[in-house]
Amino acid sequence: MRMLQIEHLTKSFEKTKAVDDISFEVKVGEILGFLGPNGAGKTTTISMIAGLLKPDSGKILIDSLDLDRDLRKVKRLMGVVPQDMAFYEELTAKENLLFWGKLQGVRKKDLDERVEYYLKKTGLLGRENEALKKYSGGMKRRINLIIGLIHQPKLLLLDEPTIGIDIQTKLNIYEIIKEASANGTTILYTTHNLQEAEELCDRIAIMDLGKILALGTFNELIQIVGEKDIVIITGKFSIDQARSIISGFEQAALLSLEEGKIVLSLEASKNISILLEEFFKKEITIDDVSIKQPNLESVFLKLTGKELRE
């Protein structure tokens, strides 16, 4: 069953196409990771789904409701956790949670129960009557997340909810997100942390230049770079030198290239020595060679790397 359905969504700012005819669906309870470099169009897409921006064309359906026509109803289904600490620092944790809950129309009895539940879950029970300005960064992040969840939304938009926090808080936040997903909340998770996306998301969408370049499960995305290893070579070579070596080496696929650093997709066990020989033949000094298993990073590099884009 689909919770979020995006059809041919387009949005331009003056001459720049921020979102260029994208379509995708997210199922109930699914966590969809949204990856992409800065300026890829993620925030514009999220803003349109949140009802903050009007698309130029296309359709957004949330729980089969058209966002354009049923904005007020849809708002009740949606929760948002922005990257900013969007709450009132001079109010206590409890006052904040009660305010946001009431604004979302949660009944008092349910609200009191949920406030207590989430405060307990995040380890903040006992400090609920302290003003948030006295909280640490990690504690504030937890409150920021709870505010988005307090009304138990059907669709939760998360924008980098774990930025700049310690591992303990991060794990606590992962746990709450997974629990919400298990309870049927559909989550759209924007992040720059590829490892986080790998760990949390059921499916991942990679976006750049306003388009979705790839969308699938982790294993499906890995197929894009194949079974090959990721080889990173650093040394004293120019872009042209490296390009001329690689162009004659059919077994390797270039993922990214910059002065003194090249990232390749290659079956390392068979071909690495041959490749390095090519470098040595041209009397190029190699400083370091590292070989990694294919991961989301390599997929991301392959899809959005500068060399490939140009």
Next chain:
Amino acid sequence: MKNLFHLVRKDFVRKWENPVVILGFLLIPFVFTLIFGFVFGAEGEDTLPRVKILTVDKDKSFISELVLRALTQGDLNELIEMEQVEEEEGYRLLDRGNASALLIVPKNFGQSVWDGEQTELLLVKNPSEQFLPQIAEEVLDTLTLILSSLRHIFTDELNTIREFDELDKFPDEAISTLSIKVKNRIEAVSKYVFPPIISLKQKTLSEEKGEGSDLSIYSYILPAIAMMFLLFICNTVFEDILREKETGTLTRIRISPASMTEYIWSKIVTSALIGIICTAALIILGNIFFSISWGNPGDVALLVLCLNILIAGFIAFLYAFIRTERQAGALLTTVILLMSMLGGSMIPVENFPPVIVNFSKLTLNYWGITAFKILMRGESLAAIFPILICMVLAGIVFSVIGSFFLNNNLKKGIAQ
């Protein structure tokens, strides 16, 4: 409506948790009033400070002493404080602003008076003072006129006194003869002077009389300064819009079921309510500490309500043109200070030329202060009813226009 209530409540709790700014704005009018009261005297015109006149007597004659003593006789003693100094010292003190005027009696002044020749007293006025030197001039003008008249009427008698003075002898017999002569002269003159066939009856227009006589200086200052700071207090509520935009809470509210219209009206309502509480606090403080009689409590309450509807609406209207905190700082401060200057919060409107008063009438301060003064003079609600109606109507119109444009600006602003 529920959302409006939650939003207003939230803003109230926030202000309650962090009241420093509002308390500051609330205390300033109170402290200003206290200081002005100390400086100018609490009772207003009744306790005008004494006019300090420095005197230099270069003549040191019987007549010069008579003139100088006349300045501190009877009622004049309450008005004038006199101090004899040397000429150089007198100029120095006047330069320092230690006196309102310097009166110099020239050499041979007495001789000239005896001889019936024309002579002059020199009055040097302190240029840094406006009213007090004027009073000194008026008093001396009158005194010199009286002395000149007496010189003409009692020429013979004065000549007799002069002879005694020159001989430095005042025989009893001669004094009694002189007294009878003076008495006869007065009786002869009285036929022409008393009873006067024309008398001057004084009448002042009731409004002017009320303003001048009934109100203490505190009653002028507190409402005037309070008006200015009420504008700043209401501004603190609207400033939050820009801060909420920056911190992301506004985006969160926008995504919630609460509408932007509810959000903006919550600011207008909060602003008006906080304004009402602050005005009430100032009224109570004014009554307790400065014994200001504000008028009928019910009428005053109605005025406070209408006034704050107007102020909240006006500030909302201004925010329709503001997008950043920087713009808010520049525009709001300029508008509030300009309105306060023109509207009588800094200088009483009565001191403005009529052309400027026309502009004063375009300010909120003018109408607020005027309405308060009317009630302070004990007039009924009917006297300010048209003002109240205009305040409410203008407040609603400002709020609606402000809400409309602010709504559009915020939608655009958040999207950007």
